[in-house]
Amino acid sequence: MEIASGDLQVVARVVQLLRLLAANDTIDLVSAAEELGVGKSTAHRYLASMENHGLLQRRDRNRYEFGVLLAELGTMALSRLGVLDLAGPVMEDISMRLRHTVVLSVWNGTCPVVAKVREDSSRTAHVSIAVGSQLGPNAAQSVVFWAFRDQSYYRFRPGTPPVNVTEAELAEVRRTGIAIRKSPRDGVSAVATPVRGPAGQVVATLAVVDIAQFVPEETDSPVARALLAGAVTISRRMANPLDGGAG
Numbered sequence: 279m280e281i282a283s284g285d286l287q288v289v290a291r292v293v294q295l296l297r298l299l300a301a302n303d304t305i306d307l308v309s310a311a312e313e314l315g316v317g318k319s320t321a322h323r324y325l326a327s328m329e330n331h332g333l334l335q336r337r338d339r340n341r342y343e344f345g346v347l348l349a350e351l352g353t354m355a356l357s358r359l360g361v362l363d364l365a366g367p368v369m370e371d372i373s374m375r376l377r378h379t380v381v382l383s384v385w386n387g388t389c390p391v392v393a394k395v396r397e398d399s400s401r402t403a404h405v406s407i408a409v410g411s412q413l414g415p416n417a418a419q420s421v422v423f424w425a426f427r428d429q430s431y432y433r434f435r436p437g438t439p440p441v442n443v444t445e446a447e448l449a450e451v452r453r454t455g456i457a458i459r460k461s462p463r464d465g466v467s468a469v470a471t472p473v474r475g476p477a478g479q480v481v482a483t484l485a486v487v488d489i490a491q492f493v494p495e496e497t498d499s500p501v502a503r504a505l506l507a508g509a510v511t512i513s514r515r516m517a518n519p520l521d522g523g524a525g
Contacts, residue, residue, distance in 0.1 A: 291314050291324060292324065292328060292333070294313055294314060295310055295313065295314070295324060295325075295328065296333070296348075298310070298313045299334075299342070299343070299344065300433075303343065303433070304337055304341040304342060304343050305325075305334075305341070305342050306340050306341050306342070307321055307322055307325065307340065310324065310325055325342055328342075328345070329342065329345065331345075331347065332345045332346045332347030332348070333345050333347055333348060344387060344433055345387075346386070346387060348387070360515075360516055361382075361473065361475070361481055361482055361512065361516055362382070362393055362394055364512050364515045364516055365382045365394055365473070365482070365484070365512050366394065366396070368484075368508045368511050368512050369382060369394065369396035369484070369508070370396050371508070372396075372486070372504050372505070372508050373396040373397075373398050375504065376486065376500065376501060376504055377398050377400045377401070377492075378398050378486040378487070378488045378492070378493070378501065379395065379396065379397045379398045379405045379406070379407065379486070379487050379488055380395070380396045380398075380484070380485070380486055380487075381394070381395050381396075381407055381419075381468075381484075381485045381486075381487050382394040382395075382473070382482055382483070382484055382485075383413060383419045383470075383482060383483045383485065384481070384482050385423050385430070385431075385432040386412070387432070387433075389412050389413055389414070389415065389420065390412070390413040390417060390419040390420055390423060390483060391410065391411070391412050391413070392407055392408065392409050392410060392411040392412075392413070393409065393482070394409065395407050395408075395409055398488070401492075405466055405487050405488050405489060407487060415439075415441045415442070416441055416442050416443075416459060416461075417459055417468060417470075418457040418458060418459035418468035418469060418470035418483075418485055419457075419468065419470045419483040419485055420439075420441050421441055421443055421447075421448070421451060421457040421459060421470070422451060422457045422470045422471065422472050422480075422483045423472075423480070423483065424439035424441055424443070424448065425448040425449075425451035425452050425457065426451075426452065426472050426480045427439075429474075429478070429479060429480055430479055430480045431475060431477075431479040431480060431481045454497040454502075455471050455472065455506055455509075456469060456470070456471055456497040456502045456505070456506070457469070457470045457471075458470075458493075458495055458497065458502075460490050460493075460495070461490075465489060465490050465491075466487060466488070466489060466490060467487075467488065467489075467490040467493035467495070468485050468486065468487045468493070469485060469486045469493060469494075469499075469501050469502055469505060470483045470484065470485035470486075470505070471483065471484055471485070471502070471505045471506055471509050472484075472509065473509045473512050473513060474509070474513045475513070475516055476513075476516050476517040484505050484508055484509045484512070485505070486501050486504075486505060
């Protein structure tokens with residue numbers, strides 16, 4: 279089947295705009311037109327079409343940023359890295375030893391999304407979390423992603439994190455590798471740590487989530503140490519999938 283040259287030009291121009299966006303965080307009508315060497319009306323058609331298909335989304339009236347589809351594609355790329363599969367045995371080990379529900383989350387462009395769960399049901403009362411759940415801005419996983427946003431596999435908007443946390447607290451999370459958050463509303467606590475890919479970028483968070491009374495609040499607790507060791511094991515296995523050694 280022969281592909282029309284016009285279709286190839288469209289693809290090339292879309293790639294141009296995505297590269298421009300990657301270099302500048304946002305693009306607007308003027309910068310898009312200059313990059314493509316076309317008039318504003320043509321540039322507008324490209325931007326509108328890319329927005330309609332989820333490649334772009336509006337940050338404000340005049341500027342565009344990466345869209346939801348690109349975030350979804352990024353998550354698919356993570357699955358190709360193997361993080362979801364490689365995390366499974368580590369999560370099971372932590373859950374069985376500590377009797378907590380263990381959750382792996384990725385970033386969807388605006389918030390953490392639960393990608394894998396190892397649920398603990400050893401207690402009558404326990405926490406159940408569905409894969410695909412979007413986590414709120416004050417979740418421990420959100421704090422971790424924002425604390426390490428400069429070292430992330432994902433792109434983040436510049437500016438103040440949309441979480442109720444100070445820069446001093448974010449610095450402490452970077453120092454310890456651990457974020458702890460309690461939700462008084464539902465009586466649930468979470469302890470989270472970053473998981474890094476082969477290039478050293480934060481690709482996911484590994485967390486223990488349980489009823490608050492069962493979750494220690496110290497950054498050097500057995501839960502925190504197990505998560506830190508588990509994250510290191512997952513990262514090592516992503517770099518060398520044949521490494522099946524203990525964490």
